Amino acid sequence: MGSILARIKQGRWWKFHGGIHPPEQKFLTMHKPIRNLPLPKVLVLPLKQHIGQKGDIQVNVGDNVLKGQPLTNSPHPMAVPIHAPTSGIITEIKNTLVAHPSGLSELCIFIKPDEKEEWVARHICQDYKQLSAQEILTKITNAGIAGMGGAGFPTNVKINTKVATKFLIINAAECEPYITADDLLMREHSSEIVDGIKILNKVLSAEQILIAIEDNKPEAIKALKKVTGSLDNFHVCVIPTIYPTGGEKQLITRLTGLEVPQGGLPSALGIVVQNVATCFAVADAVINDIPLIRRVVTVTGKALEKPQNVWALLGTPIKHLLTQCGYQKQSPEHLIMGGPMMGFSLPSIDISITKTSNCILAPSTKEIPKDNNEVDCIRCGQCADVCPSQLLPQELQWFAKAKDHDQLQKFNLFDCIECGACAYVCPSQIPLVHYYRIAKAEIRQQQQQDLKAEKAKARFEARKQRLAQEKIKREEKHRKAAEARKAAMNSNTAQAKDAKSAVAAALARAKAKKAQASDDNNDKKSQVSAAIARAKAKKQAKDGIATNKTTTAKTSDRLTKEKNADDQEVLDSITSSNTETTKPNTKKQNSNDNNNETATKEKVLTKAEKIALAVAKAKAKKAAENSSTHHTDSNLNSIDNDINNQNNTDDINAKKQRIAVAVAKAKAKKQQQSTESKNNQSKESS
């Protein structure tokens, strides 16, 4: 620690491997102040503008929102809220294109500004030094601040570390060759930035604060040195310009000589890195109670007449920025979000600015040609020389093309920071980073699938085990019950004898009842069978028509047979249910003659049941027949009505009706399946 500080004070920096010097294009924008833009006609705010989860929408279409009003909210720590960048009306909430290389849509809130700029009630903090760490954290969380350097990691999560922090590194390197947003911000708002750093440090209580800035920003360095001159644990570290110094891991190595372990976080080393624009946003949020609703965006490129840094409200369409900066339409149109090294080509001009978009690059056709002249690798090895993560880009490329995921992981693909240095130096113009991105996504998806498969397997095994256990338990229970019964019967006690004689008596009674009940049943049976016969006759007539029209006589025969079998089944079930219900009835009558009332009630129920079943059957048939022929079946309808008229109990009827509909559906499905299989059979036979 001591030696690190000594070196920092002497201005002797460690080196990281590789790095490149792409031609600087910062002169396009670095001499002009940050410009304020007129309000756009509409603001489009994606719900998720950071890494993590999206919050729940708190507003509705048509609502009037005030400037700074939260639009989403969620208790989830990785969900960062978004706020209305200006006052206006919410016109739409729908899926639309977002700033993502895929060109896929995500849920966005559309706000039509009312030009009044009315603020929501704010609580300005007079003295932030009085605030506790927890209060600061809450304020940062509510202000919706996520890392503004590009990745968009929620700031409140990043600074809420359990490990003691040795170094708080403020990343002001800005190594991308075009971007000057942080440069201008430091020049114009250095004191606010230092306030922001102090606020962050109240939470982190880091021993030393290192502000890392590349030596190509002399004015920003001067401004920062001026405001931090009197503070003893602040160090403005002016480091040589080389791409990609701004990478988190590279910057840590550059300043402290420490290396972040593979797959680990800088906090493991007691280091927290924050972007300089994030510090400004923190100061704004904690002191002025202004949530993150705007950011500095570098609008640059040679296709623009007036490239400049602008204060853009989040949600501002890129089209608006380009028009304001005098965009000359190029053919083919090529727009890049982020820098030329790590940015991505935009799928459309209608995409809006988010918390992480620091640059819109509109290059002329000559400046960055879009053509793809990839040729074969010549194994020159230049990519390995420049790789800041000390990987072997050439080898990785082979494996990525061969989709050899094991080898890719062996060669540490996931340590690649996608800086694009390898692709920049490649004489064969191979878009190496694209291959790595594809491979990374594939590996991640494979891992997710493996995880899911593992889970499914575990659940399947658990289910199998559960079923087996249930079966054993059931058998055990049955066996025990049987044994208990036997034991009770065989024991020579008076009780057992009583039970035996009771059983015998019951058997005798049941037999008598059966004989009696069978007469009863025959009546019902004949009623039902008459109805079925009528319906059948109808159906046969229909079938006859259908046969002429569609199917062969053979299939219709089979169909009717099938249907007959179905009817028989239903009939059987009805009769069995009848016998089941009549049995207890008669038993009751015997044991208690006064109980006639309940018995009749039950009878009504069985009747209702019967009717419901019949209705269902009829409906099913109707449905089946309707599908084959277009005749309306008035007779069947009349039967329906007859049955309905017979029904006295309306309440039960309503319920039965519902069941009937469900049963009808089921029947229809069955019918369809059987006809399908019939058709298949007839096809096969023919």
Next chain:
Amino acid sequence: MSILIAILVLGGMCLFFGALLGYAAVKFKVEGDPLVEQLDALLPQTQCGQCGYPGCKPYAQAIANGEAINKCAPGGEDTIKKIANLMGVDVQPLDESHAQDNTPKVAFIIEEDCIGCTKCIQACPVDAIIGAAKQMHTIIADECTGCDLCVAPCPVDCIKMIPIAQTTHNWQWDLNRINVKTIDADDYSNKQSNNVKTNTTEEVNV
């Protein structure tokens, strides 16, 4: 004499190594067939039964016993390749009777149509359906493997299979995703003047 020594020495060595091997066979006995475990790990674990076996493990067992390797529809070409690699056999195209689209899907219950019959619950191999008799059922989307075993038993046809939509989360970089045809600027203006309606760019999903 020397022959006798040689025989004795060799015989002694034979006994020694025989004993060693016998001991090793007992000591390091492998329980079960490791090949089946390896095959099972390659299968997608949807437990869909499309291969004709009641689950992935039984199919893995069957492959180990010489069953065709091309019966896993959800796994598709990739799985067949991996199995072929493991078994040291040639890659075969997916069995035609099993050929179907293997886009990842998830089951969905149309809740107002559900009658609460519990038939789908009994069919689900991974217990991804919750519900009780005469209560509406629903599917735990995260646990659903998309095997579609619950679709057939439903008496009211209220279960449908929904393909998993592509979002920015599961999107994959693809260099050739959009084939943009570029037209020269002069060419374009000529065409415009001739009132020929053409699109400047054509998006073709490959």
